[in-house]
Amino acid sequence: MEEVISAKDLYYRELNARIRQKARAGVEHIRLTDVQGHRYIACGLQFKNLQLRVSGVPGEDLGAFMDGPTVVVENNAQNGVGNTMNDGRILVHGMAGDVVGYGMRGGRIYIRDGAGYRVGIHMKGFKEKQPMLVIGGRAGKFFGEYMAGGYLILLGATGGSTGPVVGDYCATGMHGGTIFIRGKVEEYKLGKEVKAFPLTPEDESFLRPILVDFLESFALDVNIFDFDSYQKIVPVSTRPYGKLYAY
Amino acid sequence: MGNTTTLSDNPRVSNPANTNGSKSGLPPATSPKSDLMGLQSLRPDDHFHSYPEYFVERRHEECIRCLVCVRQCPYDCTYYDPDRDVVYNVHQNCVNCKRCVAMCPTHCIRIERFDSGFRDNGHWGTHLVRGLRKQADTGGVLLTGLGNDLPYPSYFDRIVLDASQVTNPSIDPLREPMELRTYLGRKPESYRPGSPGEVFPNILCEIPVLFAPMSFGAISYNFQHGLALAAQEMGTYFNTGEGGLHPDFRKFRDSVIVQVASGRFGVDPDYLLSSAACEIKIGQGAKPGIGGHLPGEKVNAEISRTRMIPVGTDALSPAPQHDIYSIEDLRLLIYAIKEATEYTRPVSVKIAAVHNTAAIVSGIVRAGADIVVIDGFRGGTGAAPMIIRDHVGIPVEVALAQADQRLREEGIRHQASIIAAGGIRNSADVVKAIALGADAVYIATSAMIAVGCTLCQQCHRGLCAWGITTNRPDLLPRLPADQAAGRLTGLLRGWQHEIQEMLGLMGLNSIESLRGNRLKLRGVGLTQLELQTLGIRQAGL
Ligand code: SF4
Ligand code: SF4
Numbered sequence A: 001m002e003e004v005i006s007a008k009d010l011y012y013r014e015l016n017a018r019i020r021q022k023a024r025a026g027v028e029h030i031r032l033t034d035v036q037g038h039r040y041i042a043c044g045l046q047f048k049n050l051q052l053r054v055s056g057v058p059g060e061d062l063g064a065f066m067d068g069p070t071v072v073v074e075n076n077a078q079n080g081v082g083n084t085m086n087d088g089r090i091l092v093h094g095m096a097g098d099v100v101g102y103g104m105r106g107g108r109i110y111i112r113d114g115a116g117y118r119v120g121i122h123m124k125g126f127k128e129k130q131p132m133l134v135i136g137g138r139a140g141k142f143f144g145e146y147m148a149g150g151y152l153i154l155l156g157a158t159g160g161s162t163g164p165v166v167g168d169y170c171a172t173g174m175h176g177g178t179i180f181i182r183g184k185v186e187e188y189k190l191g192k193e194v195k196a197f198p199l200t201p202e203d204e205s206f207l208r209p210i211l212v213d214f215l216e217s218f219a220l221d222v223n224i225f226d227f228d229s230y231q232k233i234v235p236v237s238t239r240p241y242g243k244l245y246a247y
Numbered sequence B: 001m002g003n004t005t006t007l008s009d010n011p012r013v014s015n016p017a018n019t020n021g022s023k024s025g026l027p028p029a030t031s032p033k034s035d036l037m038g039l040q041s042l043r044p045d046d047h048f049h050s051y052p053e054y055f056v057e058r059r060h061e062e063c064i065r066c067l068v069c070v071r072q073c074p075y076d077c078t079y080y081d082p083d084r085d086v087v088y089n090v091h092q093n094c095v096n097c098k099r100c101v102a103m104c105p106t107h108c109i110r111i112e113r114f115d116s117g118f119r120d121n122g123h124w125g126t127h128l129v130r131g132l133r134k135q136a137d138t139g140g141v142l143l144t145g146l147g148n149d150l151p152y153p154s155y156f157d158r159i160v161l162d163a164s165q166v167t168n169p170s171i172d173p174l175r176e177p178m179e180l181r182t183y184l185g186r187k188p189e190s191y192r193p194g195s196p197g198e199v200f201p202n203i204l205c206e207i208p209v210l211f212a213p214m215s216f217g218a219i220s221y222n223f224q225h226g227l228a229l230a231a232q233e234m235g236t237y238f239n240t241g242e243g244g245l246h247p248d249f250r251k252f253r254d255s256v257i258v259q260v261a262s263g264r265f266g267v268d269p270d271y272l273l274s275s276a277a278c279e280i281k282i283g284q285g286a287k288p289g290i291g292g293h294l295p296g297e298k299v300n301a302e303i304s305r306t307r308m309i310p311v312g313t314d315a316l317s318p319a320p321q322h323d324i325y326s327i328e329d330l331r332l333l334i335y336a337i338k339e340a341t342e343y344t345r346p347v348s349v350k351i352a353a354v355h356n357t358a359a360i361v362s363g364i365v366r367a368g369a370d371i372v373v374i375d376g377f378r379g380g381t382g383a384a385p386m387i388i389r390d391h392v393g394i395p396v397e398v399a400l401a402q403a404d405q406r407l408r409e410e411g412i413r414h415q416a417s418i419i420a421a422g423g424i425r426n427s428a429d430v431v432k433a434i435a436l437g438a439d440a441v442y443i444a445t446s447a448m449i450a451v452g453c454t455l456c457q458q459c460h461r462g463l464c465a466w467g468i469t470t471n472r473p474d475l476l477p478r479l480p481a482d483q484a485a486g487r488l489t490g491l492l493r494g495w496q497h498e499i500q501e502m503l504g505l506m507g508l509n510s511i512e513s514l515r516g517n518r519l520k521l522r523g524v525g526l527t528q529l530e531l532q533t534l535g536i537r538q539a540g541l
């Protein structure tokens, strides 16, 4: 049974308190209507089986510190989606703002269209706990900056507008994790500490099910299986700044 | 110098940067000469900067060859030559940590400052010459540990306390109750019995002294454990720093302040909820404007797990937080943490003391912080560029006085507590800081000294001979957690009594009455403008 909470005339603090209250009572499907920039939806929630549908446009820090639930946004999202998220899933049927997946530690985020600046920065990863962030469209500057773990996938396939798939300072300071970008990334945009490689057959078989899942999640029909146009970006040094210091 | 030994062309002379982990297996010395000037035979190209800074003097007739000093020195500085049956030193490598001195059973070792032969120069101090040479050698930024060690004047040392005489009798803390309890957090707008209005979460400190942020990684597992035990025992708090909270320490949830910095190491909802309060780190007094940096040498498997970064990488936590470019952005993060913790804990924001601190603090309070930490330029660090540690930031005394004044003028002082940090050395500094407007203070270097730190400033190398700022398995047991806890508890108890004494002699019976009570302070040797900046009067007036 899906329960509905209308966000109309509610301050975010009250809205989020009601969501928590329902989740604590064991409700597993909640639909939020009339969402108009309400901040912190699903922030810090740890209910593994909770499914949240958001109608309207959520505010900043959707799913910040989130640790388990699934959140589906039927529209665009604001800045800070999945900030320091630990587990769970976020699906955005549209585009997202800046700093998506900041310091993300686990779980998955799919953004159907593009996203803004500083996407996937400081992403972490340890052993089997590897976060994954997939963006269907394009992204701005500082993509994957200071990345330390996890997977960041940029497809450049949706969202309509044309232009470069990614902005300057891509993967600057990256020292762990993997970035896959479909489309051309000029050499000058990449941080000195990383290198771009063509995909190996293993990379392709790793990516294929993720791409299939991404397309199915949004009922998209685009060909993104042209693995020749992908590049894999990985750090070539684990200590990009190791030589900077004298002891 | 009699029996002392120096070396000349000793093959064990090594660049300190390369000594990490190698403790043995080095060849014995060849023909050590007993002539100090033998150093000239070092080829200048090889050891351009290696004029020893310290000289390890050993009275060989008293040495019993137990080799304790050889085993205890983590800096590859001491070795035994079995052929000659003599213990020698590589003076270049000595950092004057004094570990060997303390451990030698016959006390026959003495560390002396080495007269490098540079002519005295009031402008080109030896530390500058050394720095220049090392940079020419490495091309790197000089890294160091601990706090600013340059002889800037201290305001604490130019402030004296008042005492009661005749007209306002002092109070004897041994006979009468003396209240040191301090609540940190936002206070209600007003209070009317029966209708308290909105009440905000506060944390209770039995003594207005908390342990400053020191991350696991920068400090040892045992030392953090000791801080936790002492905080619990004394009714105060320790702070995780930005390195996450080890699962073993989650049981100290009521005694810990957990930090969120730009690297977001170890931050998840459980972490935020395993706390008494949460703190956003914007800046650090030792290195205002630049971020955290845990050198790769210190990132072992355990640190890698708590921080979720690869082993051996530098743990970078750059400034700024890349989602915070304004007070509005800061508000977003403060409230993200409040939402995640359901408004059950105060949220603190820590900044370095800089020129505009008062205005910045006002913005931080308006952004919703319940506690503001102002960290002065004497604050320590596990690793920072020396040039920044020594030249950036301002003394906490002035920043604190100005911030407190500003918040009072704006009528928002009750909306946040202030913690002063950075170079608090004794209980008098605590009392002066509170009278200048702080609610409480953070201490770190004092706590490290309490457990054995000799201020050798090598924390960034991860080889601390006292087991404080290292996690190397062989060095870790040098500081057992219970010993650390005992000494830290001792320190705080001592300060507790002294603070009570000082309150009593001022005729006060609670720390509340001291807060921002600048009439209890007087300045000596300060200019009119300095007195005005601190908001205190000249001694005698
Ligand atoms: S233990 Fe410390 S003081 Fe003793 S020789 Fe080694 S570095 Fe010098
Ligand atoms: S610890 Fe003292 S007695 Fe033992 S070898 Fe060293 S100098 Fe000699």
Ligand code: SF4
Pocket (backbone or CB within 6 Å): B097, B145, B146, B448, B452, B453, B454, B455, B456, B457, B458, B459, B460, B463, B464, B465, B466, B467, B468, B469
């Ligand atoms: S903590 Fe250890 S390395 Fe750092 S200054 Fe103190 S004794 Fe030296």
